[in-house]
Amino acid sequence: MVSFIARRVLVSILILIAASFIMYVLTANSGDPLQDLSSSSSPNRQALIDARVHAQHLDVPPPLRWGIWLGGVAKCVIPFANQCDLGTTFTNQEVTDLLPHAMVATLQLVTLAFVLAVVLGIALGMVTALRQYSAFDYGVTFISFFLFSLPSFLMAVLLKAFIALGFNNFLADPVIGPTALIVIGLLVGGIWQLLIGGNWRRRLIVFVISGLATSLVLWYMSATNWFLKPALGPIVIILLVAGIAYGTTAIMAGIRNRKALLTAGITGGIAVICYFSLQWLFNISSLGTLIFLAVIAIVVGILVGFLLGGYDRAQSMRVGAVVALLSGGVVLLDRFMQSWPAYLNLDTINGRPIGTVGSQTPNLAGDVWIQGIDGFTHLLLPTISLLLISFAGYTRYSRSGMLEVLNQDYVRTARAKGLPERTVIVRHAFRNMLIPLATLVATDIGALLGGAVITETVFAISGMGALFYSGLQRVDVNPVMGYFLVIAMTAIVFNFLADLAYAALDPRVRTH
């Protein structure tokens, strides 16, 4: 195993060096780095040109300049020396100073989009596989074909120009008209009956109930100005937490597992009590407190599971942790909603919350809740447009993976043993379906980081993509190479992790 890892690391480093050579030479030859200066009319033009040629070693041919650059990068490897030298930009900023800030902005965006794409994509793919050849399956298939064919810049421009503006205009007068209510109701009802399936009677009942409920809730929200003063309130929170507890148990342990159900119930109960008793703490919270609270919540969930667990402790503990985290999320969501009116009324926001420029409002004063909402409203649209790059891929792969697994002999064996359908799907099929997806996840990270170039350009976020974009425009090689180093290393690390995950998930790989 050690020799395998060592060999992999060595090969990766060699590939990285070779790829950096190609990147460097291609970028350096992609245009004239002195273009902006030679067309300028400033009196000290020649001096500026000489200064840039000297600072950037432009008199050295690109392949040799790559050697100088590589020498600077090699210094990063010396431990504790802190001598990293990735070169300077044309404006004499150190690339090492620019990178950390840009990385944070991009990682925020990419991580969220990545996690959502994986979770939603796999979930949707599984449902379509379980409802194969149904109308729902065909619908999702068509939508994923459509998403494959939709370039992300088109999506980004569409969201920015129409959705952001539309929602902001809607908030000025948040009333949903009767026609819209009926259309939304019909739509939601239609989707639910496709999702639930069954014979026509069951479909009709599902359609009517879900459609009517959606329309009524929306009508109530519109009538009470919910969009301006959103809140969940104690009743909705209790209902939501109960639903989470029930649903988590049903999926993870099966509803007949009384110990797990009890764990989920008690954990949910603690969350509801915390909602009533911890509001004072939330009001003075910082980000650190919230992370601390999240950790405590998970610990409490695990503890409840441990104390009640009985013969299958690990399962109850998992259920407890998930319920604690999800219901904690609901409580926090309520607290964020309480700050929404204050956020809307800020001078800098002025009732138009969905931002289309940058990743935060500049000079925003406010506590962690206001900052959180601000981050959410700014990252919402870029995340959606980035998410759709890989979302369709995950639904297709997980659907075909699930179908393949369901045809295997061990699934038939599991059914023949008389195991409940939930156990067959979650325990036997789901885990094996994940194996090939590990590879996909690794390659997808590279595509997402590349796609961030477009998203960041459209939404004017100053992240890694912007660094690359502006650098390439001016043929400024050093920031482009800084960008390349980070994304290539991320891609290589994820590929490596995928290999390890492969070995962890699939015992057959380990023996070879």
Place this chain on the structure above:
Amino acid sequence: MSTVQGSPLEPTIPDGPVAPEPTDANARGESQGRLIFKRFMSNKLAVASVIIYLAVLVFSVSAIGLGPIHGWWKFSYTELNDQLNQGAPTLSIIPQWLGGSGIHLGEHPFGQDRIGKDYFALTMRGIQNSMLVMVVLGLFATVLGVVVGAIAGYFRGWVDAVLMRITDVFIVIPAIVIGAIVGRTANGLGAFGLAILLGAVSWMVIARLVRSEFLSLREREFVEAARVAGASDMRIIFKHILPNAVGVIIVASTLLIASAILLETALSFLGFGIKSPDSSLGLLISQNQSALTTRPWLFWWPGSFIVLLALLVNFVGDGLRDAFDPRQRRFSIRRTKEQPSEPDEPTTADAARVESA
């Protein structure tokens, strides 16, 4: 956006698809190619996609002409006209008896942009350029990938090792990143030069697929027989192995073409692709970004043509995959049950899937 390197519709993840087994359908006296063609023709969606794609091609070329030849449309994509009615589209398709203003084209059916250029001509020119890039990029990258993959897979040993390490090096760089750099270099070369340069950095996926295909095919008995009979390497590669790998190549190449249009439009949008005064669908959206709320047609025409072209090619690729390898009928829009006449259909597997689902 999917990238040229990843082919998201390709369902086999780990090591490339298995070689298509020779079917026993020869009993009916039909060749393999004929069977594949028939299977493809029975997929109505894919056939319709081919027809629409060709129709769009003919329409766009004949409308504004090609090079010095003038088309039937009265405006060119470079001439400036007077702004009529704020440049709003004059196209009307709602007949008068439905309360519309009748079916007519008007002076500028797609409207005009800010400086008065005819938007129909601009869009048609963009379609021409996008299609050119799709075809040239696809063909060039396929040829390159097949050559690299075939040499690596057939000769194995150190040739294989070197070629595959080169592939690894290129695959580390995301398609859009290397595409942007290459596009910046191609500044002024026009659509054709851009397509060739982009093709030169998009061959990696096909090379890997072809290599794995060659690795498995070269161990088969018929290759062994040819070798014993004294066939040269060239003959074995071109006459015995390549024809058997053609299914994989065509499907992967179609998917590459589908992502090529997304890559080209994205690069033109970023300003590293096709430049004004020439026109590209991505460039049109980029130029008119700020005017979209007041003049939404500047967005909808190029936007819908990008999606349409990519969607058509994806449907064709899906149909081709079904035709070449009916066992992998995974993305079929139709029900497999409605396929009675094919004797080599693996209906038992599908039936089992339906039951299990």
